[in-house]
Amino acid sequence: MLASSSSAAASFARSALAKTPTASSSSSSSLRGVEKATTTIKARANVVVVRARARAGAAAFASGATPQPGERVSLHYTMTLADGTVVDDTRSNPARGGSPVTVTLGDESLFPKIASELQTMSVGDSREVALPAKEAFGERSDEKVQSFPLTPEERESMSAQVSPGQLVQLPDGSRALCLELRDDAIVLDLNHPLAGQDLTFQLELVEIMEGLNIFGVPMVNLKL
Secondary structure, eight states: OOOOOOOOHHHHHHHHHHOOOOHHHHHHHHHHHHHHHHHHHHHHHHHHHHHHHHHHGGGGGOTTOOOOTTSEEEEEEEEEETTSOEEEETTTOTTTTTOOEEEETTSSOSOHHHHHHHTTOOTTOEEEEEEOGGGTTOOOOGGGEEEEEOOHHHHHHHHTTOOTTOEEEOTTSOEEEEEEEOSSEEEEEOSOTTTTOOEEEEEEEEEEEOOOEETTEEOOOOOO
């Protein structure tokens, strides 16, 4: 998010006359200024790189090129649990027809560690990335197992729709596991189904593509 602030010249002058910064505060202010300038330079540099590569077209993604934030990548992955159980595999997932998935780097759709790893890969590269539970879907929390009261009418309606052991979709779009359906309440586990699980991803970078754009102008996410 970009933020800006301004003040009247007279107010600024009064503030400057009222208090002269000490060496320590001046140094701290200068340091913050340097950090902000460095962040801005990096963000602008990324915009320049993405725009230049977008203008260059496919040639910009020749052998050896690595993806930049704002660009799209197509990749295959296999996700497994610590015991070797395969949870998801793009090549064998019938919903995808064996096709790779396409995501935009920097849009927070990927786990940070995986996004960082992809930025060091070239087309055709394969990598293994291990994620402890806290870096994946988080640790399990007993506080997320909750009971929601039901009226007799709601209980009757609920019993016709869900049974213990089924996943239910909540009004906010999230999912929960039904643990118990009582006469006066429903007990739901709001933890992610993979919470508490260490995961391993086998990645293969298939393609690097131009990022999304509006009227030919590439879109990139800036975090200042």
